[in-house]
Amino acid sequence: DIQMTQSPSSLSASVGDRVTITCRASQLISTFLNWYQHKPGSAPKVLIYAASSLQSGVPSRFSGSGSGTEFTLTISNLQPEDFATYYCQQSYITPYTFGQETKLEIK
């Protein structure tokens, strides 16, 4: 199975900050990498697919980059509604595998 290593596991930031979350795959996955946001009581929601494509309806302050084994999710100008849990997922091959969550908290 492809192992996904996500960091950091938690992050404290303030409204207006820029934050970056990193995800590393244990083998080459091209751009088969997705990012999700999950809030308590809500369904997980895709933010970025194919490493850098912004899902329709997602604010442009979210961006993704990377290919191969190294990927990043960047959130610019943090808004109060962005404080949530984030996951990366490789969709290169099943079994799909996920990074350990990054919990983004208000400083």
Next chain:
Amino acid sequence: QAQLVQSGAEVKKPGASVKISCKASGYTFTTYPVHWLRQAPGQRLEWMGWINTGDGTTKYSLKFQGRVIITRDTSANTAYMELTSLTSEDTAVYFCARLMVVRRHAQNWLDPWGLGTLVTVSS
């Protein structure tokens, strides 16, 4: 818009089985595969398997092979996931999700997801 609605929380005894439903609306059910995943307390999300809602073919994670059965009822626009021989380690929130695919590039992602169904296994 597309939506997946899952059945409610379950409490089961060790050795029992659980069957969770996932009702789709807002799109043509048989056009998109449905995947099942779970998240145990303190653990990362874990992929369990998927069903081709068109022809009913399935593929399961080796970890759950022999214990998981994914089915669908096209007349009800509903997918089901049954997990047998439950142990306390199966206590988790179980999710269904539709797979979106861009055929030209084979890029794929899960959207939307259901809210999740909490399954508690306890004696």
